[in-house]
Amino acid sequence: MAKLVGDAVVLLSGGVDSAALAAFTRPALALFVDYGQIPARAEARASRAIADRLGVPYRAVRLPLNDFGGGLLLDGVPLDDAPSPEWWPYRNQFLGTAGAAIALQHNLTKVLLGSVRGDGDRHMDGSPQFYRALTTLTSLQEGSVQVEAPALELTTVELVRKARLDSAILALTVSCHRAARPCGDCPGCWKRQQVFAELDVFQPTVTSNA
Template identity: 45%
Template sequence: MKTALLLSGGMDSIALAWWKRPELAFTVDYGQLAATAEISASAAICSALDIPHTVLRFDAKALGSGDMAGTAPDPNAPASDWWPYRNQLLVTLVAMKAVATGVQRLWLGTVASDGIHKDGTPEFFENINRLLSHQEGGIVVEAPAIGLRTADLIRQSDIPRSMLAWAHSCHKADVPCCHCRGCNKHFETLQELDADVATGD
């Protein structure tokens, strides 16, 4: 079954790429502020793993909100990085391209902490999988690490720190801003992994 990964260039998707070794990877520039850095990080891991990498561009910035779009969050947003229906959009765009290449299984690097958003929950993936697998092409959508924390995914993947260093987690810019939710998660995860090294775990 031909596999593909929706690769954002963050810690989660890079670790998943190392762990699962998909046959193809897709990164989407949908108008997010950190698109250039995300594409560079994704290209680096794909080059290291010899995975064909496709970049799709679809400017949805006018429809975005919050940190990733550079606007004030929607009043109903569960967090400052909420972009309405983002995962639904990205899955659809990648599937539109992937189905033509014979992809049958599409993976996303969603982890347990993404459940703060509805489109990061197991229920969302059950529903989006049901929708895509019902349509022509029958693509199966999965989030293999949805039950794991980011640090646990990294441990499971056994990705070298030299490869993990390519990850770009900032929501606001191509250079880490050091104060958004993405940057905070990145630094907290590295601190936890460093503690493993210090204790010999």
């Protein structure tokens, strides 16, 4: 296995937040996880293109969680306890744990997720409390891997600006929860539209029929 430079794995979904985090931190490895989400193929293409553009080593893995999911990212039907339409139970816990296992394979010590300010208002696994608890759990185990969300105090726009993410990489990102092409009518698309507007970046209006 090739030796990597650095100490961190960034979970790169292909979205704006994780792309900006990868650009800001320049991790040893960018990791994409196909966990059974509808837009997985589009996210995989985007994440690889972003990693290539940033010059960051890339790895993609499959962790099928279809039997455990729900909401817009799977079948469009929110679960009874869902705090938001796209909520997937324990998703960041699964992903953070998977990232920690991959980190150990590469002798890395950190896993970085792209949660930003306000994510914890939509679901608990985007909150500071969640990340404190998860990193306590993983650091107790062999390898003492830390699971962190360095941008929790920043908005997406602030993170993009801090990372100096250029428009070419922004154009590669995907955010839709429902389809390979933007549906224009899901929380991911709405957030992307708002962020691009605040950044004064052109966004194509081509949408799917999802």
